[in-house]
Amino acid sequence: MAKIKGANAVLDVMYKWGIDHLYGFPGGSFDSTMNAIYEMQDKVKFIEVRHEEAGALAASAEYKLTGKLGVCMGSAGPGAIHLMNGLYDAKYDKTPMVALVANVPTPRQDINFFQAFDEMPWFRDVAVWVHQAKTKEALPVLMDTAIRQAYAKKGPAVLVIPKDFGWQEIEDNYRVSASNHVADNYAAPTAESIEAATKLIKEAKNPVVYFGLGASGAADELKEFSDKFKMPMMSSYLGKGIVEDSFKPYLGTIGRIGAKAPNEVQGHTDLVVWVGNNSPFSVLWFPKNAKVIQIDVDPEKQGKRHSVDVSILADAKKSLRALIDAGEAREESPLYKAALADREEWDAWTASFADDHLKDEGRVRQEPIWDVINKEAADNAVFAIDVGNVNMDHVRLLNMNGKQRWTTSGLHATMGYGAPAAVAAATAYPDREVWHLAGDGGFAMMGQELLTLARYNMHVLTVVFTNETLGYIEAEQRDESNQPLSGVIIPDNDWAKVAEGMNMKAFTVHDKAEFEAAVEEWKKMDGPAFIDVKYTKHMAYSTELNTLDDPEFVKYYHAEALHPFSYFAEKFGLEIDAASGASGHSEDKADALQVQATTSASTPETAPDTTSGASH
Ligand SMILES: Cc1cc2nc3c(=O)[nH]c(=O)nc-3n(C[C@H](O)[C@H](O)[C@H](O)COP(=O)(O)OP(=O)(O)OC[C@H]3O[C@@H](n4cnc5c(N)ncnc54)[C@H](O)[C@@H]3O)c2cc1C
Ligand SMILES: Cc1ncc(C[n+]2csc(CCOP(=O)(O)OP(=O)(O)O)c2C)c(N)n1
Ligand SMILES: [Mg+2]
Numbered sequence: 001m002a003k004i005k006g007a008n009a010v011l012d013v014m015y016k017w018g019i020d021h022l023y024g025f026p027g028g029s030f031d032s033t034m035n036a037i038y039e040m041q042d043k044v045k046f047i048e049v050r051h052e053e054a055g056a057l058a059a060s061a062e063y064k065l066t067g068k069l070g071v072c073m074g075s076a077g078p079g080a081i082h083l084m085n086g087l088y089d090a091k092y093d094k095t096p097m098v099a100l101v102a103n104v105p106t107p108r109q110d111i112n113f114f115q116a117f118d119e120m121p122w123f124r125d126v127a128v129w130v131h132q133a134k135t136k137e138a139l140p141v142l143m144d145t146a147i148r149q150a151y152a153k154k155g156p157a158v159l160v161i162p163k164d165f166g167w168q169e170i171e172d173n174y175r176v177s178a179s180n181h182v183a184d185n186y187a188a189p190t191a192e193s194i195e196a197a198t199k200l201i202k203e204a205k206n207p208v209v210y211f212g213l214g215a216s217g218a219a220d221e222l223k224e225f226s227d228k229f230k231m232p233m234m235s236s237y238l239g240k241g242i243v244e245d246s247f248k249p250y251l252g253t254i255g256r257i258g259a260k261a262p263n264e265v266q267g268h269t270d271l272v273v274w275v276g277n278n279s280p281f282s283v284l285w286f287p288k289n290a291k292v293i294q295i296d297v298d299p300e301k302q303g304k305r306h307s308v309d310v311s312i313l314a315d316a317k318k319s320l321r322a323l324i325d326a327g328e329a330r331e332e333s334p335l336y337k338a339a340l341a342d343r344e345e346w347d348a349w350t351a352s353f354a355d356d357h358l359k360d361e362g363r364v365r366q367e368p369i370w371d372v373i374n375k376e377a378a379d380n381a382v383f384a385i386d387v388g389n390v391n392m393d394h395v396r397l398l399n400m401n402g403k404q405r406w407t408t409s410g411l412h413a414t415m416g417y418g419a420p421a422a423v424a425a426a427t428a429y430p431d432r433e434v435w436h437l438a439g440d441g442g443f444a445m446m447g448q449e450l451l452t453l454a455r456y457n458m459h460v461l462t463v464v465f466t467n468e469t470l471g472y473i474e475a476e477q478r479d480e481s482n483q484p485l486s487g488v489i490i491p492d493n494d495w496a497k498v499a500e501g502m503n504m505k506a507f508t509v510h511d512k513a514e515f516e517a518a519v520e521e522w523k524k525m526d527g528p529a530f531i532d533v534k535y536t537k538h539m540a541y542s543t544e545l546n547t548l549d550d551p552e553f554v555k556y557y558h559a560e561a562l563h564p565f566s567y568f569a570e571k572f573g574l575e576i577d578a579a580s581g582a583s584g585h586s587e588d589k590a591d592a593l594q595v596q597a598t599t600s601a602s603t604p605e606t607a608p609d610t611t612s613g614a615s616h
Helices: 006-016 028-039 052-066 078-082 084-092 120-124 138-153 163-167 191-203 219-229 260-268 280-284 316-326 334-351 366-376 389-397 418-428 440-455 471-480 495-501 512-524 551-556 565-571 587-599
Strands: 003-005 021-024 045-048 070-074 097-103 129-132 156-162 169-171 207-211 233-235 250-253 271-275 291-295 310-312 382-385 405-407 434-439 460-466 505-509 529-534
Touching: 003 006, 003 028, 006 028, 006 138, 006 156, 006 163, 006 169, 021 052, 021 418, 028 097, 028 163, 045 440, 052 070, 052 078, 052 084, 052 097, 052 405, 052 418, 052 440, 070 078, 078 084, 078 097, 084 097, 084 156, 097 138, 120 129, 129 138, 138 156, 156 163, 191 271, 191 291, 191 310, 191 316, 207 219, 207 260, 219 316, 233 260, 250 260, 250 334, 250 389, 260 334, 260 565, 271 316, 291 316, 334 565, 366 389, 366 512, 382 389, 382 418, 389 434, 389 460, 389 471, 405 418, 418 434, 418 440, 418 460, 434 440, 440 460, 440 495, 460 495, 495 505, 495 529, 505 512, 512 529
Parallel strands: 021 045, 021 070, 070 097, 097 156, 129 156, 207 233, 207 271, 233 250, 271 291, 291 310, 382 405, 382 434, 434 460, 460 529, 505 529
Antiparallel strands: 003 169
């Protein structure tokens, strides 16, 4: 019988699952695995990141972008701990991934040896499955199990490899279950649930669709559904990009980062068709007495965020198709007309700044920069988005076409996600353009990964929006809690010099023309480039406040051309119970709504909630 070393067997199993690379960083406890990486370099590419957290975030981003599981590694002790943030990102965004963690040789594990820890308890909270091999023969079996567990439970699986087992030989007769892996195949809806939902759709006055990432395979059905039943559509943030932004009835994302129309429209519906969406902020939205048809494949999600009248425990695509086929076409409702007009005005207002680039104390505004990104990004570009105001700019200003891909750290929302995600994007899609977009604070957290982008000559454009502040938190301190700004300053830096020092062509730009020229330079290049945009320090329009009746608000946001929602309501004959706009909510209110949403069996007869934003 042929023999194979334990660590080689682990990589061999991975390879047989179709995974030909992993992200990592060596350590003494990983000597046997590093040796396997060396010996198997023809099959498995080792992408050497500069921080284990970056490797873990890259592995998480890889599945989010491609649907294929990513693998990362961290050596015993500090290397293992550094993985944690990436593992939590995967846990909260329901992302399959495998982390290989080293441990010191078995005889040294219980004697307080250098970097010897009982690592299993560390990972128990975050991992969907965690196991340390007790025999060398178990290694390939456990790797096969880790991959199956990660896919099945949609989260990170952790395999701890004692160093000595990695060196030792085992018989090369283990079985790999890769060929038995089947893609998710969720149920079709029951006839009863479709009948009940169709009745609600027929009876509703002002129905809307609210979809999320669970609808990602159902873009055509969403559009057909919206068109047939004349429902405006809104999404969670992770729902962005499923339906192209140019589809007018898709208003965008609800929440603090979203645009004005979706935040206003949500407060005036009487029926929500809630599709594959578990947005944590949604407990704050929609009238409490609005009826809900919820389509989700996970029974635990049914009724979690709002009281539900018809639960459809089934796949989004199949359910929407069944509803389209079963229902009668509807006329445009007053809310539908008001919604589209509200969006149109917002689009025109946004576009009006596209060339008005130095309005804010001589620094370039968001719109001109994103106008260039919209024009220059390839039709199949991939966007790696960090965490901060960049999420707001991305969701409001990037016109995605349905073919482009993007990723961020959704629920865990960790700063520093962008650079590792760019590494993953460039690895998974070497022939596509990758745009890494980050604030100065987020970039400073994981900026060392420019070294990785440069070393592997990845065609990634890193754009850093330098506003010299942790803007997302600055806006929250000012708008939400009205407190003095505290701890938000980031001293300005010559970020381009930093990037040049990391072997990258770099530019500093101050206006639209300079930005455009720098982007075009990069597009002609083969590898990475870096642009430091000296960006506006002025915060983007606050949908959280949205107090268009306040002259100070209007002046600060240059919002003279915008109307409050009541204007559109009146114009299209929509009866509204309360003026929409200001949120004025608190976390306490969110908690109260959560309790209401998860405990009420019947729909409470209470006044509509007019909350517009989300306090994060
Ligand atoms: C700085 C920052 C600010 C943010 N602000 C906002 C905000 O203002 N608004 C906002 O919405 N989000 C915001 N987010 C993102 C937020 O934290 C969540 O990550 C996001 O809302 C979750 O989106 P989701 O529910 O669509 O995805 P997920 O959490 O992945 O949920 C998907 C749902 O779909 C279901 N599903 C899966 N497959 C199917 C299928 N085939 N058919 C049917 N159902 C299926 C799942 O069971 C699940 O319930 C922000 C993130 C950041 C980083
Ligand atoms: C690791 C981590 N620490 C803190 C936060 C809280 N947080 C969210 S956004 C943000 C500010 C982001 O600042 P920057 O990257 O400069 O972007 P800006 O909002 O200024 O565009 C902070 C501190 C976080 N999400 N992740
Ligand atoms: Mg900043």
